[in-house]
Amino acid sequence: MSIASNLQSIQSTIPPHVTLVAVSKTKPVADLMEAYAAGQRIFGENKIQEMTEKWQAMPKDIEWHMIGHVQSNKVKYMVPYVKLIHGVDSLKLLVEINRHAVRWRKHINCLLQIHIAEEDTKFGLDAQELDSLLASEAFKSLTNVSVIGLMGMASFTDNQAQLKREFDGLKALYDRYPQFTTLSMGMSGDYALAMECGSTMVRIGSSIFGTR
Numbered sequence: 001m002s003i004a005s006n007l008q009s010i011q012s013t014i015p016p017h018v019t020l021v022a023v024s025k026t027k028p029v030a031d032l033m034e035a036y037a038a039g040q041r042i043f044g045e046n047k048i049q050e051m052t053e054k055w056q057a058m059p060k061d062i063e064w065h066m067i068g069h070v071q072s073n074k075v076k077y078m079v080p081y082v083k084l085i086h087g088v089d090s091l092k093l094l095v096e097i098n099r100h101a102v103r104w105r106k107h108i109n110c111l112l113q114i115h116i117a118e119e120d121t122k123f124g125l126d127a128q129e130l131d132s133l134l135a136s137e138a139f140k141s142l143t144n145v146s147v148i149g150l151m152g153m154a155s156f157t158d159n160q161a162q163l164k165r166e167f168d169g170l171k172a173l174y175d176r177y178p179q180f181t182t183l184s185m186g187m188s189g190d191y192a193l194a195m196e197c198g199s200t201m202v203r204i205g206s207s208i209f210g211t212r
């Protein structure tokens, strides 16, 4: 199967209110250009240096999403062009993103990553940490970043009941904040279920570009 036909068959299963992020980490620019030629304009990467190299090499109407864990000291490299940062899991990181956004006179949208997996290996805030972050004066004083929603990664499992529990939990948390517009959940293996549970943004890599 070609990248274009993979994209087409995935797009045909995604309703219009759900945004497809093509996760292109580790893949060469030629593969991304194949997706671009097929109409894809939103790409997700998990390493700032790799994303920056691809941004430099590729057409400028692409929206670049950072989906990986972000190190504070690398924020400055992506602020000039990044459109949405999915994996923000601390106030400290938001403050750092805001600081560079102010310098560049940019406004950056972020998602807060919530820990939903029953594994303890994945990053993210819990419900209480989310509440207190959003309620803090330090957060409210940030001028150049907006938190537009939440992101979560479910457990690495085939257990549908468990995945549903994790996605439902994230959706319930998301629904507590009427200002949110974006719920990023679902990857190649679980995006159909994630959409049933209310996802508005799916991050799909291997089903488009092949295994890594």
Ligand SMILES: *Cc1c(COP(=O)(O)O)cnc(C)c1O
Residues within 6 Å of the ligand: 023, 025, 046, 067, 068, 153, 186, 187, 188, 189, 203, 204, 205, 206, 207
């Ligand atoms: C790699 C990655 C994906 C895509 O995973 P696939 O299983 O290849 O679709 C989605 N989200 C995050 C955060 C990732 O790191």
